[in-house]
Amino acid sequence: MKTLKIIFFILGLATFNSIQASTLTASNQAQHIILLQKLQTALAYAENNPEDCGCKLKEYVAEYLELFPPNVVILANIQTYTPEQIKNAAGTACAYLEASLREGFNASKFKEKIATQIGVNPNNEDINSILSDFLNQNKNKMICAKDPKSNTSRSMHFYKYAILNGIIDLYDEILFDDEEFEIDFNAVEIVDGKPETLLDYIDKRITTGTGIANTLKGVRIDVVDLGGKTGQQLIDSGAFIMK
Numbered sequence: 001m002k003t004l005k006i007i008f009f010i011l012g013l014a015t016f017n018s019i020q021a022s023t024l025t026a027s028n029q030a031q032h033i034i035l036l037q038k039l040q041t042a043l044a045y046a047e048n049n050p051e052d053c054g055c056k057l058k059e060y061v062a063e064y065l066e067l068f069p070p071n072v073v074i075l076a077n078i079q080t081y082t083p084e085q086i087k088n089a090a091g092t093a094c095a096y097l098e099a100s101l102r103e104g105f106n107a108s109k110f111k112e113k114i115a116t117q118i119g120v121n122p123n124n125e126d127i128n129s130i131l132s133d134f135l136n137q138n139k140n141k142m143i144c145a146k147d148p149k150s151n152t153s154r155s156m157h158f159y160k161y162a163i164l165n166g167i168i169d170l171y172d173e174i175l176f177d178d179e180e181f182e183i184d185f186n187a188v189e190i191v192d193g194k195p196e197t198l199l200d201y202i203d204k205r206i207t208t209g210t211g212i213a214n215t216l217k218g219v220r221i222d223v224v225d226l227g228g229k230t231g232q233q234l235i236d237s238g239a240f241i242m243k
Helices: 002-016 031-047 055-067 084-104 109-118 125-136 158-164 171-173 199-207 213-225 231-238
Strands: 187-192 194-196
Touching: 002 031, 084 158, 109 171, 158 171, 158 199, 171 194, 194 199, 194 231, 199 213
Parallel strands: none
Antiparallel strands: 187 194
């Protein structure tokens, strides 16, 4: 909980050291809400991933304090999940993607299965926001296991698993719906000694001449538009530090 204590201390100082109070207006209310949501997600991610540099957290705190230095900030309770829930959710996501190769992909069923594993009512009106936060907070843990029957298989993030198997509906119906979801595409896996993000993996698949290369080029454009970076770009920006 060290990160949480630090952030509340910083925001508390900003509140008490301010001379004039500012009031939320129609013009800045949207910014206020968006920044609070980003802070909540970044806080939870930093708590669950202590090896992360916390760069996004620092960035959002600075941005918030610049816009609203005198406000008393009350953050909503951040949902935390057990290791078992996270593991089961990852396994369920991967199993559903595999099943969808035979049965077709259904966004509602996919969300229902993940929600069930993390103890959330699938009919919750905020289900899309809850799932976004869950996927972002635990982005480096949503891994599909290696197929023990294959010599060429490897473990990989379930976003990549969908790319490998051409399940683009996951992207079209959920991940790219930026009005309902705010997805962090920058989970990092170390592959052959180098950081590999979703964008790196898509580039590798395009280079191999896969039959859906043109489709993947379109997916790549959308991933970049929604903030996706290569591993090297994350290193260059300080968002990821190789150990």
